[in-house]
Amino acid sequence: MKKRIFILLVFLFIFSQPTFAQDLLQRGIIEYRAESYEEALETFKKVRQQYPSSSIAAFYLGLTYKQVGKYREAVSNYRDALTLTPRVNEAYPEIIEMLYNLNELKEAKEWIAEAEKAGVFLANIAFLKGLVLAKEGKNDEAIHAFTKAKTLNKDLTQAVDFQIAMIYAKERKLKQAKDALKALISIDPSSELASFAKEYEASIARVIEAYKAWRFNIGASYQFDDNVVSKPTGTIGTAAVDNISGKRDSAITNTFAVTYSPMMSGQYSFAAQYSIFATNYFHSYAYDTMAHSIAIIPGYNFQNSAISLPLSYSHVWLNEQEYMTITSLKPTLNIQLFNSLIGQFSVGYGKREMLKYTQGADPDEDRDGNLYTTLIGIIYPFKEGKGFFNMRYEYTKDDTQGKNWDSKSDKVSATILYPVMNKLNLSISGDMTVQQFKNIHTISGTGTNGYPSIPTKRRDKLYNANASIVYEILEGLNLNLNYSYTRADSNFAIYDYRKNIYGFGINYEF
Incomplete structure (x- = not known):
C-alpha cells in the first residue's frame, strides 16, 4: 500500500x-x-x-x-x-x-x-x-x-x-550468542546470512572450547651482570668500595606465574595472579633475590574504554632474609582515542615497608614510605595487533620516613614490539627518569667519601635501555635473548654507576 x-x-x-x-x-x-x-x-x-x-x-x-x-x-x-x-x-x-x-x-x-x-x-x-x-x-x-x-x-x-x-x-555471552545463531540458521539454512552465521557459530564454539580460565607460565634464564653491586663509576676514595672485587657475576633466574581469568559475561572482567621471581648468583650470594607477588584485577568495559582496579602485594627477600613489602592500588583507564590509538591514564598509591633492620641504622636513611603516582600514555597497535608502540609519562612522589630518600621523579618511557616474522618478535624499550630529592642529604658536607663536600640535595638521572628477541620454538614454548643497559648519573659519586646485563632463557606458557 x-x-x-x-x-x-x-x-x-x-x-x-x-x-x-x-x-x-x-x-x-x-x-x-x-x-x-x-x-x-x-x-x-x-x-x-x-x-x-x-x-x-x-x-x-x-x-x-x-x-x-x-x-x-x-x-x-x-x-x-x-x-x-x-x-x-x-x-x-x-x-x-x-x-x-x-x-x-x-x-x-x-x-x-x-x-x-x-x-x-x-x-x-x-x-x-x-x-x-x-x-x-x-x-x-x-x-x-x-x-x-x-x-x-x-x-x-x-x-x-x-x-x-x-x-x-x-x-x-558466548553461549547465548551460539544459541541465537543456531536459531537463525534453522529459519532458512540455505540463505546467505545463514551461511555466514554457520561460520560464526563454529568460530564461537571453538573459542568456548579453547578458552582456559587457568593459565600457567614457567621460565628459566641465565644472565651475566657486569656490575652486580652497582659499583660507582669513578674513584670515591674508600678502599672498600674502590677495590671491590667480584662485581661481575652470573645468575640463574627462575619465574613462575599462575593466572585465573574466568570468562565473564557482560561488561565486567576479572583476573587474579600469583607469581614467584628468584635470582641466584653464582658467587654474590648477598644479592640473591626472591619475590612473591599476588594481584587481583577487577575491571569494567565500556563501549570505547575500559577501567581496571589492580591491587597487588609483593614480598621481597634478599639473601634469604626478609627485605621489603610493597602494597599498591592503581586504578587505570584505557580509552580508544581515534582509529587504533589507545590512551592510558592512571593514578596510584603504594605502601613500602623495609623489613631488614640494622641495629643503630641512621633514621634519615629509612625508606619506609608512601608512593603516589600519576601516569599518562598512549598505545598504538599495528600489524593486526601483533605489534605495538607504547609511550608513557609517569610522575612519582616518594614520601619516605627518612629525609634522605624523600623525592619526586619524572619518568618518560617508550616500548616497541615488532613482529619480524611469523614466530620471531623484537622488543626494544627505553626510559629516562629525573629524580629530585627534597632535602639536603644529612651525610653530605660531613667529609664522607662519595658524598659532596658541602651540604647538597641529591639529584639523579637514570637511563635504561632494553632489547630482546623472542622466538617461538613450539606452541607456548619461547626462546628469549635479552640485553639491558643502565646508567645512573648522580651528583653523589656513591650513587653514580653503569651496568650491563646479558641473558638468554626459555619460557613455557600453558
Missing part, C-alpha cells in the same frame, strides 16, 4: 510539472534503475536546480548519492525529502541508515522518533533503532527494539537474530 502511495506521488509530480521536468525526472529514474549512477546523479541535480521545492527529486538525488558513496550529500537531500511538501516517507529509513553509517547517532534518533510518531515503516524503523542503540552500547534497549522489529515483520527474523547474536558476542 505504501509503495503504491509513493508511486502515486511520483506520478503526480511528473504530471504536475512542465514537460521538460517530466522528461528529466523520467530519464533520471531510468538511469538509476539501469545502475548508471553517475549519469543519474547529473540528471537529478538538474531537476533539483530547476525545481528546488521538489521532495521527489530530493529523494531520488539522495538515493543516487548513497549509491556513489557520498553519504553526507545523501543525508542533505533526504532531509529535504522529509521537510518539503509532499513528504516522502520512504526517506525515513534511508536517512536513519545514512546517519548510522556516519556515526551521527543523535540526529538518527531524532528521525527515528519522527518516523515512530508518523507511524510509517515501523518494523524497519525498529530494526534501525536497534542498530543505533547497539552502537551506543545500550544493549538491552537494542535487543528490545530488534525483538519488536521481528514481531512486526517476520521477514526480519533472520536479520534480527543475527544482530542479537552479535550483541551477545560483544557482551561475551
Whole structure:
C-alpha cells in the first residue's frame, strides 16, 4: 500500500510539472534503475536546480548519492525529502541508515522518533533503532527494539537474530550468542546470512572450547651482570668500595606465574595472579633475590574504554632474609582515542615497608614510605595487533620516613614490539627518569667519601635501555635473548654507576 502511495506521488509530480521536468525526472529514474549512477546523479541535480521545492527529486538525488558513496550529500537531500511538501516517507529509513553509517547517532534518533510518531515503516524503523542503540552500547534497549522489529515483520527474523547474536558476542555471552545463531540458521539454512552465521557459530564454539580460565607460565634464564653491586663509576676514595672485587657475576633466574581469568559475561572482567621471581648468583650470594607477588584485577568495559582496579602485594627477600613489602592500588583507564590509538591514564598509591633492620641504622636513611603516582600514555597497535608502540609519562612522589630518600621523579618511557616474522618478535624499550630529592642529604658536607663536600640535595638521572628477541620454538614454548643497559648519573659519586646485563632463557606458557 505504501509503495503504491509513493508511486502515486511520483506520478503526480511528473504530471504536475512542465514537460521538460517530466522528461528529466523520467530519464533520471531510468538511469538509476539501469545502475548508471553517475549519469543519474547529473540528471537529478538538474531537476533539483530547476525545481528546488521538489521532495521527489530530493529523494531520488539522495538515493543516487548513497549509491556513489557520498553519504553526507545523501543525508542533505533526504532531509529535504522529509521537510518539503509532499513528504516522502520512504526517506525515513534511508536517512536513519545514512546517519548510522556516519556515526551521527543523535540526529538518527531524532528521525527515528519522527518516523515512530508518523507511524510509517515501523518494523524497519525498529530494526534501525536497534542498530543505533547497539552502537551506543545500550544493549538491552537494542535487543528490545530488534525483538519488536521481528514481531512486526517476520521477514526480519533472520536479520534480527543475527544482530542479537552479535550483541551477545560483544557482551561475551558466548553461549547465548551460539544459541541465537543456531536459531537463525534453522529459519532458512540455505540463505546467505545463514551461511555466514554457520561460520560464526563454529568460530564461537571453538573459542568456548579453547578458552582456559587457568593459565600457567614457567621460565628459566641465565644472565651475566657486569656490575652486580652497582659499583660507582669513578674513584670515591674508600678502599672498600674502590677495590671491590667480584662485581661481575652470573645468575640463574627462575619465574613462575599462575593466572585465573574466568570468562565473564557482560561488561565486567576479572583476573587474579600469583607469581614467584628468584635470582641466584653464582658467587654474590648477598644479592640473591626472591619475590612473591599476588594481584587481583577487577575491571569494567565500556563501549570505547575500559577501567581496571589492580591491587597487588609483593614480598621481597634478599639473601634469604626478609627485605621489603610493597602494597599498591592503581586504578587505570584505557580509552580508544581515534582509529587504533589507545590512551592510558592512571593514578596510584603504594605502601613500602623495609623489613631488614640494622641495629643503630641512621633514621634519615629509612625508606619506609608512601608512593603516589600519576601516569599518562598512549598505545598504538599495528600489524593486526601483533605489534605495538607504547609511550608513557609517569610522575612519582616518594614520601619516605627518612629525609634522605624523600623525592619526586619524572619518568618518560617508550616500548616497541615488532613482529619480524611469523614466530620471531623484537622488543626494544627505553626510559629516562629525573629524580629530585627534597632535602639536603644529612651525610653530605660531613667529609664522607662519595658524598659532596658541602651540604647538597641529591639529584639523579637514570637511563635504561632494553632489547630482546623472542622466538617461538613450539606452541607456548619461547626462546628469549635479552640485553639491558643502565646508567645512573648522580651528583653523589656513591650513587653514580653503569651496568650491563646479558641473558638468554626459555619460557613455557600453558
